[in-house]
Amino acid sequence: MTSNHKRLEELQQQAKALAEQIEQLEDQINNAQPTTGLLGRWAKHPQYGDVLITMDRPLDSRAIGIMFLSANMEGGVAYRRVNIDDLDFPDQTTRPQDVPVGEAWLVDATDGYSNQHNTPALKIGASLWVTPIQGTNDENEWHNYEITLITPLIPARPQGTPETVTTEEEYESLPVGSVVAAWKGIPWVRRTHAWVSVGNSLTTSEMTETTRYILRRGWGE
Structure with a gap:
């Protein structure tokens, strides 16, 4: 092996190690939780779903106040304190x-x-x-x-009572780009000539008789 080949291998090993360090640093940056300016920001909680933060910064215990839609609460809105580390932004x-x-x-x-x-x-x-x-x-x-x-693209405010579609006429009235989903079901997207999901495609008539929530009308413009 020539000295040039040996040097090339060394540089390749150094490049690989540097790439791994960059990937680790990117993961740390992406997963770092914000520490201030949180009031009014949206996040996701594993139990409560989409939540709105009601405090500017977490407490010393890492606790942060959130509000979310809840069918079990009068008025439909509940308040909790959760650990900020459980939130995804x-x-x-x-x-x-x-x-x-x-x-x-x-x-x-x-x-x-x-x-x-x-x-x-x-x-x-x-x-x-x-x-x-x-x-x-x-x-x-x-x-x-x-x-x-x-x-x-996050709604400016949560809907109190999401609209639903069931009949062929209701599905047909939704514009291209609309997204619908049944409770705990997969989302379906309105394309020009069909409704598509992951690995599936249905006509409008095939979508009927199943009630689904309207998650977005059109492309949300």
């Missing part, structure tokens, strides 16, 4: 592959030939996103590596 997700299927984000999308900037996008599969084509009822498809996340 939407902006902690920085990689498209980490976004759960069914979530909507504002993104930049490019495949080297076409580009869409500051456009709403819906993740419909483990590695697949769709974005609306302006002025049409069609949409573009993108892979994770073609997506740059900007910010999650």
Whole structure:
């Protein structure tokens, strides 16, 4: 083995070690919990789902106040104190592959030939996103590596009583880009000629007779 080959191997090993250190640092940054400026921010709790934070910073015990929709409470809103370490913040997700299927984000999308900037996008599969084509009822498809996340699209306020659809007429009235889901069911996305979910596709008539909640109308624009 020549000295050049030996040096190349050393550099490759150093590059590999550096890449591992960068990945560990990125994970630490992504998983770090914010310490201030929390009042009014949205987060997810494993038990309570989408929650609204009611305090600017956590207490010394790491406790933080939250409010969330609850069918068991008068007025529909409950208050709890939870450990901030149990909360996930939407902006902690920085990689498209980490976004759960069914979530909507504002993104930049490019495949080297076409580009869409500051456009709403819906993740419909483990590695697949769709974005609306302006002025049409069609949409573009993108892979994770073609997506740059900007910010999650979160409702400004929770709905007190989510709307539902059951009949063919009700499903047909929803615009392209709408998202529906049954209680504890998978989300379905309205495409131009069908409803799609992970690995599945149904016609509007096949969607009927099952009551589902309207999670979003159209692309949320």
